Amino acid sequence: MFRGFYTVASGMLTQQRRTEMLTNNMANANTPGFKADQSSLRAFPEMLLQRFDKERIPTERGLNLPGSNVVGSINTGVYMQEVMPKFIQGDLRETGQKTDLALLDIVMPQNEETGYAGSIFFTVQNAAGETRYTRNGDFTLDGQGYLTTASGNYVLDTTGNRIQLSSEDFTVDANGLVQGAAGETALLGIGYSADPFQMVKEGDGLLRNEAGAALVDVRGVAGTEFSIQQGFLEASNVDVSRTMTDMLTAYRAFEANQKVLQAYDKSMDKAANEVGRIG
Known part of the structure; x- marks a missing residue:
């Protein structure tokens, strides 16, 4: 009983x-x-x-x-x-805002151990100065011209430095090259995880690598193809009716x-x- x-x-x-x-x-x-x-x-x-x-x-x-x-x-x-998060590409939604960026997974190698494809993330810096990752490209410029997330985390380039621009009149190409109106240039840091299930959610759309190590830049990973779309946002992959x-x-x-x-x-x-x- x-x-x-x-x-x-x-x-x-x-x-x-x-x-x-x-x-x-x-x-x-x-x-x-x-x-x-x-x-x-x-x-x-x-x-x-x-x-x-x-x-x-x-x-x-x-x-x-x-x-x-x-x-x-x-x-x-x-x-x-x-x-476990479900790392499936969400639909892209056009916003027309130059500060909005969306990651598009074109070809991601499949992990032999898990059987799932890898995933890519924007590299950002949280309030404690630690490197974190996100798929939320709803960015903005703060009062000093730094590119930040909506919650105030700094967007980083491939060298781990903050990206500073003179105005919102800037362009981002498909490879992540940022070019400002005053001649500023930076290459967005895009981290690649071969096993995205090792990524742990922390809130505010941020994730960290469970192993503690920094993710490698996707441009150095063979067999990957991706694109960055300016003026678009990646929607969530929540299936409302199924949920x-x-x-x-x-x-x-x-x-x-x-x-x-x-x-x-x-x-x-x-x-x-x-x-x-x-x-």
Whole structure:
């Protein structure tokens, strides 16, 4: 009986966490460059139930031999093993703003170990001076003319320096070469990750390499083809209709576990207060 409580509780916790993940995806459906999270659910080890019995042997002495019959297996619960971003190219949306940039993955080599293609990211610097990466190209110029993200993180070039421009009248070609109206030039830093599932989300659209090492520049990786589109933003890859369906499924599963928990609670109440009562 108590095992049933633990099994149902684990199911409710799992569906709650899955709902929170899906809600976050839905909330960022309009965030440029956002990569939807996907979860992996896994069951705890199953237990094999057996019924022990005795088998009578028709002999003069009437021997009884112990035996067992398989009843079946019982699952002891489920948990959400991990949450991984889905690094699939989002649609490009034209904005006409020169400070808006979008990364386009044309050809990315496939990782032999994972079977998934690599991915590229803009290189930025956070408030602590650490190098981070993002797919959100919703950039702007701050008061000093530095190219920054919407949350104020500095966009870096290939040498790790901040990009400073005299005005918003600048151009960016398909390879990432920035040319300002006053003759400034810079080459956007575009990091390449052969295993994008090693990238960890930090909020504000920023990611870091789980291994801690800086990503290599994509231009030095053989077999890659990419393009940077100025005046465009990459939309999120959240499938709104699928996410809504998954949210309803998770809610129904939570509700079903809740009803089972209530049934267990009533059974325990009877066992404790009614069974064996002396009138």
